[in-house]
Amino acid sequence: MEKAKTLDPRNPNKSTGIFNGKSSGILNWNDIAYPHWYKIYKRLLGNYWQADEVNMSSDVKQFKNLTKPEQDAYLKVIGLLATLDAPQTRTALLLSLYATDPSVQSIMAVIAQQEAVHNESYSYVLSSVVSLDQQNKSFEFGRTDAILLKRNENIVKYYNEFVENPTTENIVKTLTYTTLLEGLFFYSGFAFFYNLARYNKMVGTSTMISYINRDELEHGRFISELFRATLSENPELNNEELIGWVYDQFKESVEHEIEWSNYVLKDIEGIDLDDMEGYIKYRANKMLRLLGLNEIYPEYVENPMKWIRAYADNIDGTKTDFFEQKSRQYVKVNAIDNGFDDL
Template identity: 65%
Template sequence: MPELLQKAAILNPVNPNKSTALFGGKASGILNWNDLAYPYFYDYREQIRSLFWRASEVDMTQDAKQFPALSKPEQEAFLKIIGLLATLDGPQTDLAARISHFSTDPSVKSIMATIADQESEHNHSYAYVLSSVTTLDKQNESFETGRKDEVLLKRNERIMDVYNEFAHDPSIQTVLKAIVYSSLLEGLFFYSGFAFFYNLARHQKMVGTSTMISYINRDELQHGRFMGDLFRAVLAENPEYNTAEFCNWVYDQFVHAVEQETAWSRYVLGEIDGIDLLEMEGYIQYRANKMLKLLGLSEIYPDYTENPMKWIRAYVDNFDGTKTDFFEQKSRQYTKTSDLNGFDEL
């Protein structure tokens, strides 16, 4: 059985400020951003912190008016996909905190604290969106999707197993596996859901929701990049885990994840006008290739090294440091709303 990691001490001045290892090492707990074991982590800190936003900044007035006019399949998909996203983002706050508890590098702890805060806001944003457009019973029903929908339960089985294994038996091996699934979650599992909202937006529907999703999407891209680099650094420090067996395990998880995401997209998007399911399948494989490269591994879908879903590029391929309306590709001014999500303006 792998040696279990111990929670890192909060403050231990006999240890050096610069950590001796990401996990299982020594560090005083004093964080000096100018003296890091991995100096480029500071760049991640700055990039991730620059993305601060709040759900309540997005005006949902028009979405509240448009939601009743969506087709029945669009309304059902909307509620199920919000339920999926909440199921995935909720545990991410906890996962980031748990990784932080066991890391002996204070810069990782700091970055994970910011990621945990952003994931918490993502989860809040789903409740904010639903409270803007539908009744309380429908909101609660959407949040029950992750507990009751059989397709979603099957889709999430391995995520649950890997995350809970790390929670119960924290080790270098289980934290590596958890980082792999965090990368899958942030770089692949969200994307058929994101595509649904972007597809509504390109038809001038539910633009407020799409704007919110674009902010979440941008955050997740940065989280995924950091997790990829963290994974590679942990493997470099612990080369005994960099084996053919473990690489094959990672590839197997990606193949399984692509299969599950494809099945989910067919299930939830099958009746949605404007989304080609074969194109969606290719896009999922393209996303898998991108996340494998971030982890330092090879692409496994040679037919999808380029994005086959050309229309979505305007929403996800051109993120920069500004908050942007991806219809008009220009900086947008926030319309800040009241605590009633704009209902006072109806």
């Protein structure tokens, strides 16, 4: 597969294909192959926020009062999230290089920018509550911890296969793992921070996470649509072998996510690990439905973690009460001192 040409006036403005199609490179949002993607683009733009405008002053006071398991989990989960979000900026840009539909290129550019903000936010929250040495250890965690390395093994494999061998099939596999990232892998980490917020702990961090969560919901929605559209345009790939592969990746990913959550959340007050396992399976079902596939955990079609609904159960894109509440609390602070003048 060749990279899309930047400009080719011999081709029509409306692309003839998402990948391997023909397009002039000129984007007219009123004449695109998938018109509803303009709404997704606008929703993504509407989610604009900056990490250093979230006030962290209360978190600075509270971090030292967290239990030792809570402190450890806080640092490990931030390490996990950074490990997942850091490659997403590059992956979105790489996908856009091969997309021959300019609307996809533009949407992926916005997603890439938002993923860069997410990664910045992890540095920001850590710089607010721990020393530079502890910050660096947290970011090292993603490449040194055995459980996390095992958990991320397939992400490394399939993302790098796309880089080394850019084919349509490898793009579909990359989209599958991007869907898993956006819709499943983040959620035990999100649950940890939302659980702290339930007890009025580290609310600044949970506010930041809520903005990231809102972005990821939109990313997951678009990537799943891109997956379905790519298979529709390439029916030879829409076969039992590939779909079986997708199901296998979801099952294996769920097992790794359960193992990870049992490891990092085992001593956290307020989180029931059996409920967490059910929630992971529930999220897998939800993302499979978005991909146009069948559920694989029929006993988990409902969310077993009822309390988290106000925080993270918002796949339809409608703002929850939680996001409305946090939006009212989104007060800019001085980027230099993270709001430390309020101490």
